[in-house]
Amino acid sequence: MFSSLKGRTVIVTGSSKGIGRGIALRFALEGCNILVVSRNRPEAQTVAAEIAAAGGKAMAFAADVTQQLQVEAMARAAIDAFGAIDILCANAGIFPAAKLGAMTGADFDLVIDTNLKGTFLSVSACLPAMKAKRGGRIILTSSITGPVTGFPGWSHYGASKAGQLGFMRTAAIELAPYGITVNAVLPGNIATEGLAGLGADYIRQMEASVPMRRLGSVTDVANAALFFASDEGAFLTGQGMVLAGGAILPESLAALEA
Ligand code: NAP
DSSP: OOOOOTTOEEEEETOSSHHHHHHHHHHHHTTOEEEEEESOHHHHHHHHHHHHHTTOEEEEEEOOTTOHHHHHHHHHHHHHHHSOOOEEEEOOOOOOOOOTTTOOHHHHHHHIIIIIIHHHHHHHHHHHHHHHTTOEEEEEEOOSBTTTBOOTTOHHHHHHHHHHHHHHHHHHHHHGGGTEEEEEEEEOSBOOHHHHTTOHHHHHHHHHTSTTSSOBOHHHHHHHHHHHHSGGGTTOOSOEEEESTTTTOOSSHHHHHO
């Protein structure tokens, strides 16, 4: 149905686990070369080895997306290993909870630095290569939390995820003349290692709040990223796609129970 992405090079930040790992495995299945990026090299290496064992091409790279020099080295590593950067999935993110009153300036800065500034730094590092070949796909992992919904403890997180969409809209206009698109996936609650850390009660409550009565899978999110990256998605830019099993739709709990 869609043109092949075989041979395209994809950088996926935060792909040692969770949604990023799902994106990396899905693009690898399409025949893409994958740079698996996280701060922890052995975990990234495990995902790269998993891709290689399935017949794909991948390399692990350790970088902290809050560090400009490290993300610039990440971009160079992709070019050195695979000759290009066709697709950037800026996915690395953290979601430590802290309610207002208890949240410190340092808590706020860490979330914004990782989720929002990390997006800016990752995109900036990949731009020279994309501009030079006059084409590219940038896919941000935002969230429903912030752009669409709120949840106690995540005011800093929500601000970072809504901020990504503000960044996206102007970046999409600036980069359109170069044939580079910038879009975002907005996942609801997705079953990942990070989410498991929030506890079984949280997960049960979230499942109950989704009209489809399940959490999303990392593949649900990866499939949307794949569409944004496809040749068929060339005219689609500056857009967010909500993947939440209908979780943002009910007006009240009664709407779910009816
Ligand atoms: P996860 O399971 O905790 O995985 C996070 C990944 O990001 C790991 O690979 C982690 O590896 C990496 N990472 C964290 N900080 C980093 C940094 N400073 N530099 C580079 N890599 C870093 O999280 P997830 O649930 O998959 O979430 C991934 C993205 O999806 C995040 O942006 C999150 O906000 C978003 N999201 C998740 C959900 C959900 O329900 N799970 C819903 C909406 C949006 P290292 O720790 O080794 O660096």
